[in-house]
Amino acid sequence: MTPINDPVTWQSRLPWPGAGTHKHARGRLGVVSGGALSTGAGRLAARAGLRIGAGLVKVFCPPEAASILAPTLEAVMLASFASADQLASLAQPMDAVVIGPAAGLTEATAANVASLGRTGAALVIDADALTLFRDRPGDLFACLDRDDVLTPHKGEFERLFPGLLAEGREAAAAGAAARAGAVVVLKGDATVIAAPDGRCVVNGNGSPWLATAGSGDVLAGMIGGLLAQHMDSFDAACAAVWMHADAARRFGPGLIAEDLPELIPGVLGQLYPG
Known part of the structure; x- marks a missing residue:
């Protein structure tokens, strides 16, 4: 039976600043925005990070x-x-980069993904940067390493990994992680997080209030923010997925994506060992 995503398994590895910590020591996150009419998703991810x-x-x-x-x-x-x-040059100092939210289904986005793959930053690949590779998933996988995270919902997953969902969500996520060579977050009411080394958990605190535009952009930024602080990619994905759902639970009805980043401090406070 696949384990449930429980804070007990990753809480001790959350990155907390010490008395002498400075901003660069806490990690540097880049977020790639879309064009002039598509900037909201990037802003949501950046604020969450x-x-x-x-x-x-x-x-x-x-x-x-x-x-x-x-x-x-x-x-x-x-x-x-x-x-x-030029994007790769700007991203070179970053510890992690999020790309995909409202990035555009264009060859420019594909080139941006490939260039970021050469920087050494841990990548969070979401939304358009997943769908864009539906007919050539191998091109995406060639850009990835084990520190990177893919965050598909069911439709995006099926485009990249056609037929795998017939095996069930848990087996599909595990197979996808092995095939991509990266962590896979298969989003849904019971999100599955799988690593290429075989680790796999099912999230148990999902919230229906997350069914709103932009919530996935916030999750991508949360994962990216933890990756920037050098948290293990699988642990970072597990922690972000759980905290994202806990934030939604705290707010309840009426939640919109813009609310989620402002709820993160309360969730972190609950987890803070001090």
Whole structure:
């Protein structure tokens, strides 16, 4: 029987700052934004990454989106890029990068994924950056290593791993992680988290209030924020999935994605050993 995702298994490995910790020691997270009319998803992911403890968060955007993003960001930093190579250069100092939320189903996004795969940053691949590779999943897998995390919902999973869901969600997630060589978070009412080394858990505290646009972008940012703090990728995915659901439970009816980052401090406070 697949174990249940329980804080007992990862709580002791959550990254907490010490008295002498500075922002760079807490990790640097990059988030790739979409174009001028598609900046909200990136902002949600960036704020979630900052709230979960990354010391520095920077949004990377196409030049046309910079004037849209600049007035909306405060603690989150901003830089624009005009090519995949320029994005890779900007991302080089980052410990983790989130790409996919509203990134666009274009060859430019595919080039951006490939360039980020060469930086050494731990990647969270979500949304458009998953669907884009539906007919060529091997191209995506070639960009990945064991520190990276894929976060598909059922439809995205089926596009990348056609037929695997017929084996059941747990077996499918485990098989996908082995095939991709990365951690897979198969989202749903009982999210399954699987690692390529065979570790696999089912999340048991899922909330129906997460069925709202943008909640997945927040989850991607939460995972990215923990990866930036050098938490093990499987543990980071398990912790973020549980905390994401716990935040939704705390809010209840009426939840929208913008509420979720503001609920993270309360969830972290419950887990803080001090």
